[in-house]
Amino acid sequence: MSSFDMSQYLNVFLDEAEEQLEIMDEGFIKLEQNGDDADLLNKVFRAAHTLKGASASMGFTNMAGLTHEMENVLDKLRQGEIGVSQHLVDVLLECLDALGQMKQEIISSGQDQGIQTDDLVTKLKQAITQEEGSGAIPESKSDGRLERERKAGFALSDLTEVEKNLINSAEIKGYYVYRIKVELSPGCQMKSVRAYLVFNNLEDVGEIIKTIPSTEDIEDEKFDNSFEIFLVTNEDQNKVSNIIMSISEIEAVSIIPVSLSNRDTDRASSELHNEQRQKTETQAGQQAQQKQGKAAPKIQVQPKKVSQTIRVDVERLENLMNLVGELVIDRTRLTDVGETIKGKLGADDVVESLEEITVHVGRITSELQEEILKARMLPIEQVFKRFPRMVRDLAKKANKEIDFIVEGQETELDRTVIEEISDPLIHLLRNSIDHGIEPPDERRQIGKPEKGTVKLNAFHEENQIVITVSDDGRGIDPAKIRQKALEKGLITAEAASRMSEQECINLIFTPGFSTASQVSDVSGRGVGMDIVRAHIEKINGIIDIDSEVGRGTTFTIKLPLTLAISRSLLLRVRENVLAIPLVNVVEIIDVESDKIYSMQNQEVTVIRGNVLPLFKLDAVLGWPPREEKTERTKLPVVVAGISDKRVGFIVDTLIGEQEIVIKPLGDYLGQIPGLAGATILGDGRVALILDVRGLVEHTGVRSGYEQAN
Amino acid sequence: MQEEKKTVIEEQLVVFQLSGETYGIEIANVHEIIRMQDITDIPRTPDFVEGVINLRGRIIPVIDLRKRFDLEVSEYTQASRIIVVEVEGVTVGMIVDSVSEVLRLPTNNIEPPPAMVSSVDAAYLRGVGKLDEQLIILLNLNKVLEKDEKEQLKDESLQEVAAALEE
Numbered sequence: 001m002s003s004f005d006m007s008q009y010l011n012v013f014l015d016e017a018e019e020q021l022e023i024m025d026e027g028f029i030k031l032e033q034n035g036d037d038a039d040l041l042n043k044v045f046r047a048a049h050t051l052k053g054a055s056a057s058m059g060f061t062n063m064a065g066l067t068h069e070m071e072n073v074l075d076k077l078r079q080g081e082i083g084v085s086q087h088l089v090d091v092l093l094e095c096l097d098a099l100g101q102m103k104q105e106i107i108s109s110g111q112d113q114g115i116q117t118d119d120l121v122t123k124l125k126q127a128i129t130q131e132e133g134s135g136a137i138p139e140s141k142s143d144g145r146l147e148r149e150r151k152a153g154f155a156l157s158d159l160t161e162v163e164k165n166l167i168n169s170a171e172i173k174g175y176y177v178y179r180i181k182v183e184l185s186p187g188c189q190m191k192s193v194r195a196y197l198v199f200n201n202l203e204d205v206g207e208i209i210k211t212i213p214s215t216e217d218i219e220d221e222k223f224d225n226s227f228e229i230f231l232v233t234n235e236d237q238n239k240v241s242n243i244i245m246s247i248s249e250i251e252a253v254s255i256i257p258v259s260l261s262n263r264d265t266d267r268a269s270s271e272l273h274n275e276q277r278q279k280t281e282t283q284a285g286q287q288a289q290q291k292q293g294k295a296a297p298k299i300q301v302q303p304k305k306v307s308q309t310i311r312v313d314v315e316r317l318e319n320l321m322n323l324v325g326e327l328v329i330d331r332t333r334l335t336d337v338g339e340t341i342k343g344k345l346g347a348d349d350v351v352e353s354l355e356e357i358t359v360h361v362g363r364i365t366s367e368l369q370e371e372i373l374k375a376r377m378l379p380i381e382q383v384f385k386r387f388p389r390m391v392r393d394l395a396k397k398a399n400k401e402i403d404f405i406v407e408g409q410e411t412e413l414d415r416t417v418i419e420e421i422s423d424p425l426i427h428l429l430r431n432s433i434d435h436g437i438e439p440p441d442e443r444r445q446i447g448k449p450e451k452g453t454v455k456l457n458a459f460h461e462e463n464q465i466v467i468t469v470s471d472d473g474r475g476i477d478p479a480k481i482r483q484k485a486l487e488k489g490l491i492t493a494e495a496a497s498r499m500s501e502q503e504c505i506n507l508i509f510t511p512g513f514s515t516a517s518q519v520s521d522v523s524g525r526g527v528g529m530d531i532v533r534a535h536i537e538k539i540n541g542i543i544d545i546d547s548e549v550g551r552g553t554t555f556t557i558k559l560p561l562t563l564a565i566s567r568s569l570l571l572r573v574r575e576n577v578l579a580i581p582l583v584n585v586v587e588i589i590d591v592e593s594d595k596i597y598s599m600q601n602q603e604v605t606v607i608r609g610n611v612l613p614l615f616k617l618d619a620v621l622g623w624p625p626r627e628e629k630t631e632r633t634k635l636p637v638v639v640a641g642i643s644d645k646r647v648g649f650i651v652d653t654l655i656g657e658q659e660i661v662i663k664p665l666g667d668y669l670g671q672i673p674g675l676a677g678a679t680i681l682g683d684g685r686v687a688l689i690l691d692v693r694g695l696v697e698h699t700g701v702r703s704g705y706e707q708a709n
Numbered sequence: 710m711q712e713e714k715k716t717v718i719e720e721q722l723v724v725f726q727l728s729g730e731t732y733g734i735e736i737a738n739v740h741e742i743i744r745m746q747d748i749t750d751i752p753r754t755p756d757f758v759e760g761v762i763n764l765r766g767r768i769i770p771v772i773d774l775r776k777r778f779d780l781e782v783s784e785y786t787q788a789s790r791i792i793v794v795e796v797e798g799v800t801v802g803m804i805v806d807s808v809s810e811v812l813r814l815p816t817n818n819i820e821p822p823p824a825m826v827s828s829v830d831a832a833y834l835r836g837v838g839k840l841d842e843q844l845i846i847l848l849n850l851n852k853v854l855e856k857d858e859k860e861q862l863k864d865e866s867l868q869e870v871a872a873a874l875e876e
């Protein structure tokens with residue numbers, strides 16, 4: 001195999017491994033909650049099995065070895081031989097971590113030998129012995145019954161009523177029914193093929209009415225080295241045994257005659273029966289076949305479920321997005337030009353067709369844009385699915401009991417946003433668990449259920465994604481926050497006394513408010529909340545806190561659907577058209593010029609009892625001052641918000657809302673404070689996109705609408 | 710670049726006028742030459758940055774070469790052009806008084822820039838070419854498009870690192 005081929009397979013393998021690891025991760029956590037769920041157990045067992053097979057075929061023996069051991073444990077769980085315990089789940093999760101490390105190792109160095117698995121294997125084995133010692137009594141009982149039945153020549157516990165009927169009627173017609181156990185050679189490579197040959201050959205002499213495990217599982221090689229068949233035939237045991245043994249790689253065959261009646265199992269001696277059998281042979285054969293059509297599994301080659309997806313390089317999607325951006329601009333231009341031509345030529349056939357084409361092109365462009373946007377969308381599950389495990393581990397570490405509820409995983413958002421949102425969410429969840437949820441004792445004392453609840457939710461709201469992280473913990477005490485901020489010198493005593501409770505709570509977002517080492521002093525949160533906010537603002541999002549002492553805290557994050565296209569408010573300052581992303585626009589107000597006051601050299605106005613600092617947008621942007629041609633009586637003001645800060649920007653005129661494609665200003669200019677990029681308008685002109693965060697920072701406004709005295 | 714000079718006998722230059730003097734830049738760097746168009750002002754940029762233009766969907770910054778070289782500022786005319794150049798992946802439009810021609814200049818006609826050849830700081834020049842008694846000042850585009858502030862910043866941080874290392 002050439003190295004190129006190998007690397008291709010490696011990628012497929014890594015993708016698959018990732019997938020199986022995720023299934024197991026999710027499964028183990030659920031297992032811990034739900035106990036013995038047969039479907040779930042089968043699912044994780046299959047995942048372990050698949051991974052074992054895949055890693056073995058790629059030559060990653062270390063990984064295959066560990067998954068093999070895990071598979072053993074899971075199989076025992078599945079068979080009900082042992083029960084699920086927290087300890088067992090712990091060990092399994094540890095194994096999963098090791099597998100994750102191996103995967104990383106494979107990515108970086110192409111081999112998987114660096115991770116020690118001996119300890120884990122021992123732990124797994126110990127866990128099995130422990131569990132076997134404790135919770136498996138009822139199972140051994142049923143095993144005993146099965147064993148007795150076997151000895152007596154029966155093995156009927158695995159049969160359904162339909163199958164029993166089948167056996168019954170076959171018996172009446174003088175057929176033998178055998179339960180055949182086929183063992184494949186240990187080194188057998190294509191087990192399903194061997195099994196298929198066994199089935200095929202046996203069907204020449206009789207009918208298979210049941211297999212254990214099911215034929216589907218056998219086809220998928222979901223069995224160890226042996227499987228069992230219930231066969232209806234008129235051949236004797238030796239013949240059947242010979243038929244099977246004629247196939248290579250069969251280790252052993254054991255045949256047990258099955259009988260539902262009390263008759264002697266050795267009916268071959270009865271000549272009467274033999275005669276009867278011959279008479280009715282054809283008939284019975286037909287009947288048996290008919291019945292089988294309904295009840296008995298046959299080997300069916302089920303088409304493998306082909307997933308209707310392809311992997312596409314992200315860069316290609318980005319390119320497509322850019323190209324569509326161009327189209328969007330040209331669409332608008334086309335409309336403009338059409339209007340101009342119409343104005344010049346008036347009603348004309350050609351103008352009419354042009355209009356028609358323009359409308360059509362417009363519609364298609366919109367659809368294209370939407371589809372490509374969708375193609376870049378991923379369900380937020382991509383991020384959320386990692387959290388149950390994390391929450392579990394953190395809760396355990398903190399000795400807290402936590403019910404973690406996740407909702408809205410299917411909510412889709414742009415992959416660029418998804419990449420950025422993970423870290424802030426981890427931070428918030430961590431805080432909820434560490435500081436929000438009280439220890440079980442404390443909760444009991446104050447009459448709360450011992451188990452705390454942390455809830456993660458995502459949903460669409462208009463053109464935004466809303467993600468909430470809420471807990472029913474102790475909440476944030478504004479008084480403590482205020483005191484802490486005073487101690488740290490972040491606010492003056494005078495400012496502190498004027499702050500509302502909400503403003504106090506918002507102080508936790510102030511840089512330098514808290515560092516990890518000091519968290520325990522504060523009731524509530526504070527670990528790097530400024531970092532959380534910075535992250536969210538980086539992707540044009542906003543974060544709000546809603547907290548009640550003793551009742552819990554909810555963080556609400558609002559994010560744009562995509563970073564490439566933004567709905568923006570277009571406005572004019574002098575000859576320049578500027579765009580402000582709508583996410584950052586709180587409201588638009590008209591301020592009468594006599595309602596503008598001066599407070600400490602700062603222009604302000606009062607809206608709804610709150611003081612709003614006002615700035616001339618051109619001045620903030622650093623354009624030189626100009627003379628007002630006419631004194632305006634009403635000034636349009638855009639109230640912009642970033643986190644809890646509110647600032648009013650005085651503009652010349654408002655133009656309206658528009659979807660704009662964000663383009664970078666390029667390497668030459670680099671990052672310019674207050675600008676997020678530029679976009680091209682319908683008339684081909686360039687409009688600058690404002691970076692509200694940068695602008696607000698530039699104004700030096702610290703927080704909120706200030707309370708009017 | 711050095712090796713090219715040895716092997717290539719001629720250089721192809723785009724020749725333009727700026728404040729009464731003739732300048733040349735290598736044609737390989739020239740993306741295209743366009744007429745003046747609306748330029749969107751960008752705040753908080755150096756004086757010589759005129760703003761940005763839309764070049765078929767791309768946002769391209771434009772600088773005024775007269776301002777860049779601290780020459781006398783004049784109104785743009787019908788003859789004014791924007792030469793869009795690309796140097797090391799960075800695309801920039803440069804406003805010049807007019808573009809005259811594309812010509813071939815034998816490399817051995819190029820001499821290092823004398824100190825007092827033009828009103829432009831010698832640091833921005835690559836050399837001086839002579840063709841039929843005509844003097845063509847060859848620009849070093851890398852230097853022209855280099856952002857002084859950036860360079861200073863880099864130096865400062867380097868100095869800090871160096872200082873920290875010494876301690």
